[in-house]
Amino acid sequence: DAGVIQSPRHEVTEMGQEVTLRCKPISGHDYLFWYRQTMMRGLELLIYFNNNVPIDDSGMPEDRFSAKMPNASFSTLKIQPSEPRDSAVYFCASSRLAGNEQFFGPGTRLTVL
């Protein structure tokens, strides 16, 4: 298996622009997670899905953030409008069952100028 795939790997944008991050989980994994990592706060869970349904989005910072999972093999995290404080590395992870170890993608490094 190719593992969790994320795109793009790097994104540089200007404040106010829309940003869309993409993720393909490992086939057969029922859970998909979106995390944000910064030096100050470490890894923070933003939202997770089970069988394409959002289960817990309490970590989404504000209404500018939205996530979708239209099918079992694709998810997006959208920021609109983006702000400089959104600059971070965004990871997608997937797991087969609840409580199992999570497998992380390579991350998307987002820089908002």
Place this chain on the structure above:
Amino acid sequence: EDQVTQSPEALRLQEGESSSLNCSYTVSGLRGLFWYRQDPGKGPEFLFTLYSAGEEKEKERLKATLTKKESFLHITAPKPEDSATYLCAVLRRNTGNQFYFGTGTSLTVIP
């Protein structure tokens, strides 16, 4: 408030110098504790899961242990390729599938 604290923040070891990394947690009802390794520019890579106090897991030069309040990651005779950031995460009962990550220990092993 649930907390996961890792110490030290950074650790420099000579090759072959054994040491331990600490992960202390204050959560009510631990369901599992997970250790991950993260290399620069990459996503965290799963190492171990521990479920109950007294449990131990080993992999090559790494051994993870768990008590009711903390977990240790013991590194025996480390090599330069063990240099990475080590993260621990806890999964609490009755919180669905939400993992709480510590901020990590950055390990550097000097040849």
